[in-house]
Every structure is written in structure tokens, then in C-alpha cells.
Amino acid sequence: VIIYGDLPKNKENVIYLSNHQCTVDWIIADMLAIRQNALGHVRYVLKDGLKWLPLYGWYFAQHGGVYVKRSAKFNEKEMREKLRAQMKTETPMYLVIFPEGTRYNPEIPKVIADSQSFAEKEGLAILKHVLTPRVKATHVAIDAMKNYLDAVYDVTVAYEGTVDHKGQRKLAPSMTEFLCKECPRVHIFIDRIEVKDIPEEQMYMRRWLHERFEIKDKLLIEFYDAKDSKRRNKFPGKSVHSKLSLKKTLPSLLFLGGLTASMLLTESGRKLYVKTWIYGTLIGCLWVSIKP
Numbered sequence: 001v002i003i004y005g006d007l008p009k010n011k012e013n014v015i016y017l018s019n020h021q022c023t024v025d026w027i028i029a030d031m032l033a034i035r036q037n038a039l040g041h042v043r044y045v046l047k048d049g050l051k052w053l054p055l056y057g058w059y060f061a062q063h064g065g066v067y068v069k070r071s072a073k074f075n076e077k078e079m080r081e082k083l084r085a086q087m088k089t090e091t092p093m094y095l096v097i098f099p100e101g102t103r104y105n106p107e108i109p110k111v112i113a114d115s116q117s118f119a120e121k122e123g124l125a126i127l128k129h130v131l132t133p134r135v136k137a138t139h140v141a142i143d144a145m146k147n148y149l150d151a152v153y154d155v156t157v158a159y160e161g162t163v164d165h166k167g168q169r170k171l172a173p174s175m176t177e178f179l180c181k182e183c184p185r186v187h188i189f190i191d192r193i194e195v196k197d198i199p200e201e202q203m204y205m206r207r208w209l210h211e212r213f214e215i216k217d218k219l220l221i222e223f224y225d226a227k228d229s230k231r232r233n234k235f236p237g238k239s240v241h242s243k244l245s246l247k248k249t250l251p252s253l254l255f256l257g258g259l260t261a262s263m264l265l266t267e268s269g270r271k272l273y274v275k276t277w278i279y280g281t282l283i284g285c286l287w288v289s290i291k292p
Contacts, residue, residue: 001186002188004237005191007032007192012150015141016155017153021103022172024172024175043063043066045068045141046060046065046067055276057284058283058288067288074136080140093149100130104172106171124210130220133209152195155188156219156220158224219235222236
């Protein structure tokens with residue numbers, strides 16, 4: 001893990017804005033949060049369809065996740081109410097938003113072309129390595145929590161080894177590939193932004209957010225396309241190889257691993273494990289359909 005920019009050592013109440021390429025992006029947010037002792041505070045703004053995930057759909061909802069629909073179906077009131085409820089209980093906030101709304105996938109050029117056409121139509125800069133960001137969720141989150149937040153983290157992520165022999169960008173690693181170390185390094189650029197420096201009105205915030213993604217695009221152009229090969233596969237500026245001590249991860253690994261193993265080694269434990277997935281999923285789906 002190679003970190004560039006400004007990652008405070010202490011945990012803060014933040015909104016985390018990042019480019020989106022693959023499911024590993026979710027883990028990157030955890031990897032940064034654990035370095036600030038804020039792992040249990042990570043919450044996500046998720047696509048509405050993910051609430052039907054087995055067991056996890058209910059878990060994310062109960063853990064402060066916010067499910068949103070796209071475009072005209074976006075329910076601003078519902079999102080505000082959920083965020084206000086969490087502020088009322090003084091819930092620590094590390095809210096992760098992927099403003100592109102979907103993953104950047106070089107193997108689906110139509111999505112990229114449509115995004116670029118929309119930007120051109122709206123008079124916005126055309127972006128190469130990221131999609132045109134959507135502002136609604138970001139605006140609602142910042143507006144609802146502006147007096148609760150310490151900062152906004154603008155995060156740019158690049159996975160090393162995702163360029164083919166022709167110099168063309170490849171698909172970002174899957175979760176399996178990442179865990180099997182087929183991606184040797186992940187580069188993370190962090191820009192900590194004061195909330196007071198962000199425009200409040202949605203129209204101006206939209207322009208501000210697009211400008212932030214222009215900065216991301218320039219960083220990624222440098223990472224993937226720099227003419228000087230020595231400048232590729234890294235972001236400009238100083239970096240830190242951020243190693244994580246075992247004491248931050250080993251206790252939870254031993255506890256959860258031991259708990260799972262003890263269940264799976266006995267017949268009654270295996271039955272309980274399977275029933276938890278089956279009935280937990282059914283009850284969870286019923287719960288999130290009744291209570292947003």
C-alpha cells in the first residue's frame with residue numbers, strides 16, 4: 001500500500017469521495033480507515049439493488065449504509081433523514097461515496113463514451129480515466145452533515161499492473177485477484193479538503209466535484225500514460241510505503257477465524273451457520289423492504 005498526500009493519523013468524521021473501478025475499492029476505504037483507528041466507522045452509499053445481497057444487504061443497512069436510486073428515482077428526503085438520525089445519536093462517520101455511480105471498466109467502452117458525451121453536452125471537461133461524476137448523493141451528504149464533518153477526503157486509487165503490453169488500461173483486479181496478490185501494489189492519493197472550502201449550492205458543487213475529478217484524471221493520466229516510463233505506475237510527489245502492524249489485524253483475525261472454524265467443525269455448528277445465511281437473508285430482505 002503506497003500512500004500519497006495527507007492522511008491524518010487521528011480518526012475524523014469525514015465523507016470519502018473516490019473513483020470506482022472494482023469491488024476492491026470498498027476494501028481500500030477500510031485499509032485507510034484502519035490506519036486511523038476508524039475501521040468500525042466506515043459506512044457506504046450504495047446502489048439500491050445491493051440491499052438484496054444475502055445477509056450483507058441487511059447488515060449494511062443496519063450499520064449505517066445508505067441505499068440510493070439513480071437519476072429521477074433518487075430519494076433525497078430519505079437519505080437526509082437517515083444521515084440526521086445517525087448524527088442525532090452522535091454516530092462516528094466515515095461515509096464512502098463513489099460519485100461516478102458505476103465502475104470505470106475499459107472493457108465496456110460504451111459506458112465511457114456515454115459519460116464523455118454527457119460531459120461534452122453539459123460543457124464540462126471530458127475525462128479519460130474516470131467517469132463524469134454525479135453530484136446528488138455528494139451534495140445531500142455534505143449539506144446534511146456540514147456542521148458534523150471534520151473534512152472531506154478526495155481519494156484517487158490506482159492498481160499497479162493494470163496495463164497491457166500495448167500500454168492500454170486493463171480491467172482493475174477482482175477481489176480474488178487482489179487477495180491472491182496478482183496486483184502487487186495499490187497507490188492511493190489523498191487530498192484532505194475543509195468543508196468550508198466546498199460550495200454549498202448544488203449547481204456550484206457540481207462544478208467543484210467535476211473539477212476534483214479532473215484532478216483525479218490528471219493523476220491517472222500520469223500514472224498510466226506518462227511519456228517517461230520512469231514516471232508511470234506512481235503518482236507525483238512524495239509517497240509512503242504504508243505497512244500495517246499485526247496488532248491492528250491479528251486479534252480480529254484470530255477471533256473471527258476461531259469462531260467460524262469452531263462452528264464449521266461441529267454438526268450443530270454447521271447447521272447454525274447454514275440457517276443463519278438462509279433465514280438471516282430472508283428476514284433481512286423483508287426488513288430492508290419495509291424499513292428503508
